Amino acid sequence: xxxxxxxxxxxxxxxxxxxxxxxxxxxxxxxxxxxxxxxxxxxxxxxxxxxxxxxxxxxxxxxxxxxxxxxxxxxxxxxxxxxxxxxxxxxxxxxxxxxxxxxxxxxxxxxxxxxxxxxxxxxxxxxxxxxxxxxxxxxxxxxxxxxxxxxxxxxxxxxxxxxxxxxxxxxxxxxxxxxxxxxxxxxxxxxxxxxxxxxxxxxxxxxxxxxxxxxxxxxxxxxxxxxxxxxxxxxxxxxxxxxxxxxxxxxxxxxxxxxxxxxxxxxxxxxxxxxxxxxxxxxxxxxxxxxxxxxxxxxxxxxxxxxxxxxxxxxxxxxxxxxxxxxxxxxxxxxxxxxxxxxxxxxxxxxxxxxxxxxxxxxxxxxxxxxxxxxxxxxxxxxxxxxx
Amino acid sequence: xxxxxxxxxxxxxxxxxxxxxxxxxxxxxxxxxxxxxxxxxxxxxxxxxxxxxxxxxxxxxxxxxxxxxxxxxxxxxxxxxxxxxxxxxx
Numbered sequence: 001x002x003x004x005x006x007x008x009x010x011x012x013x014x015x016x017x018x019x020x021x022x023x024x025x026x027x028x029x030x031x032x033x034x035x036x037x038x039x040x041x042x043x044x045x046x047x048x049x050x051x052x053x054x055x056x057x058x059x060x061x062x063x064x065x066x067x068x069x070x071x072x073x074x075x076x077x078x079x080x081x082x083x084x085x086x087x088x089x090x091x092x093x094x095x096x097x098x099x100x101x102x103x104x105x106x107x108x109x110x111x112x113x114x115x116x117x118x119x120x121x122x123x124x125x126x127x128x129x130x131x132x133x134x135x136x137x138x139x140x141x142x143x144x145x146x147x148x149x150x151x152x153x154x155x156x157x158x159x160x161x162x163x164x165x166x167x168x169x170x171x172x173x174x175x176x177x178x179x180x181x182x183x184x185x186x187x188x189x190x191x192x193x194x195x196x197x198x199x200x201x202x203x204x205x206x207x208x209x210x211x212x213x214x215x216x217x218x219x220x221x222x223x224x225x226x227x228x229x230x231x232x233x234x235x236x237x238x239x240x241x242x243x244x245x246x247x248x249x250x251x252x253x254x255x256x257x258x259x260x261x262x263x264x265x266x267x268x269x270x271x272x273x274x275x276x277x278x279x280x281x282x283x284x285x286x287x288x289x290x291x292x293x294x295x296x297x298x299x300x301x302x303x304x305x306x307x308x309x310x311x312x313x314x315x316x317x318x319x320x321x322x323x324x325x326x327x328x329x330x331x332x333x334x335x336x337x338x339x340x341x342x343x344x345x346x347x348x349x350x351x352x353x354x355x356x357x358x359x360x361x362x363x364x365x366x367x368x369x370x371x372x373x374x375x376x377x378x379x380x381x382x383x384x385x386x387x388x
Numbered sequence: 389x390x391x392x393x394x395x396x397x398x399x400x401x402x403x404x405x406x407x408x409x410x411x412x413x414x415x416x417x418x419x420x421x422x423x424x425x426x427x428x429x430x431x432x433x434x435x436x437x438x439x440x441x442x443x444x445x446x447x448x449x450x451x452x453x454x455x456x457x458x459x460x461x462x463x464x465x466x467x468x469x470x471x472x473x474x475x476x477x478x
Contacts, residue, residue, distance in 0.1 A: 097397060098396075098397055099394050099395075099396055099397070157392075157393045157394070158393045158394065159394075160393075160394045197392050197393070197394065197396070198392070198396060198398050205400075205401055206398045206399065206400055206401070207398065207399045207400075207401060208397070208398055209397050209398075210397070210398075210399045211406065212397060219395050220395050220396075220397060222395075223394055223395035227394060
């Protein structure tokens with residue numbers, strides 16, 4: 001039996017986090033994540049959350065506290081956004097290299113200056129090389145389901161890596177939607193208490209993160225890569241198990257929508273990914289053979305699935321991020337995945353930076369420009385007339 | 389030692405895990421047992437556990453692993469430990 005809860009992305013994430021029964025939550029508030037940690041603090045107050053809530057003085061300390069708790073063998077959760085995530089940067093590497101299965105929500109927000117609190121994915125995209133598994137959600141239900149699933153993935157004995165779940169500021173974090181909430185027992189059954197591979201224990205002392213010689217260090221990095229490769233398979237298995245238990249499915253590594261006969265396939269993630277479904281429906285009514293591959297997982301990058309798309313369609317990638325000096329991150333990774341394996345054409349748009357609204361109408365204009373043969377290889381949407 | 393499905397950065401404490409660190413030494417602590425008052429400050433403060441405490445609370449220095457940091461000489465209140473350059477002629 002499940003109940004329906006109507007609430008914002010942040011409060012839904014708080015509900016999911018508490019239902020996962022973490023032993024420790026350490027977090028520092030930052031707009032637009034604030035209501036997420038307030039939500040968890042409120043559950044602490046009501047007694048629904050029985051773990052330790054550690055108040056810290058910064059995000060660097062929040063991640064450090066999570067690292068300590070996770071190393072002591074317990075389930076650990078935190079949440080942050082934008083500058084908070086960037087302040088954690090050193091400790092994000094630490095958590096991944098130490099193979100600690102911390103789960104964290106990151107609410108995608110612009111990086112300043114200029115000061116801006118709206119949706120932009122540059123914060124988490126710039127953390128792509130830290131070793132964290134990265135999910136991008138496009139509905140509050142997907143946030144709930146992915147947070148629970150993330151613990152199963154992170155704590156798997158062959159993964160043991162931290163997982164970040166990102167969703168766009170305000171568009172999801174502060175927007176209410178109905179969400180099916182399973183029974184606590186069903187969640188407990190899906191993710192039983194964490195069984196740590198190793199833990200800090202005074203009765204059985206180990207050294208944690210000690211000096212390591214070059215050859216051994218390289219093995220650590222290589223094993224992280226292998227674990228992320230294995231995660232591609234495991235994410236699919238976990239999704240299918242979830243679907244069997246709860247009847248919900250948001251896609252595997254990619255959420256494919258009307259791709260079977262498509263000649264053009266949109267590739268996008270986060271809120272633009274869900275907005276694109278409306279575009280696909282509208283353009284289908286006009287006779288365009290277009291589909292959507294919404295990226296659910298950015299790390300590990302689903303290169304093999306992208307190649308399958310490229311077998312039958314040209315790709316239109318929309319990035320709400322930019323790797324300055326190169327271009328959109330997803331655009332370039334899509335091209336890298338296709339190299340030598342596909343002749344598909346790839347078109348890239350950068351759109352929606354700084355929280356600029358990207359509507360289904362905007363996405364339709366981008367697609368039609370490609371279909372009409374007027375699109376450049378890569379361009380910034382909305383700057384056509386000299387760029388204001 | 390336990391085997392895991394992933395490569396970890398943990399290690400189990402063993403004596404001399406990083407080899408015989410005594411050869412890192414530039415200065416060597418030299419103990420004058422006649423001056424020692426068995427206060428054990430050197431034993432408490434040594435960061436490498438290379439001050440050996442004997443049953444009568446007298447101490448010896450484990451030169452195989454002592455890195456020569458000099459803390460023992462610094463904390464000794466009676467000047468029983470002095471630091472001498474390695475290889476100095478007797």
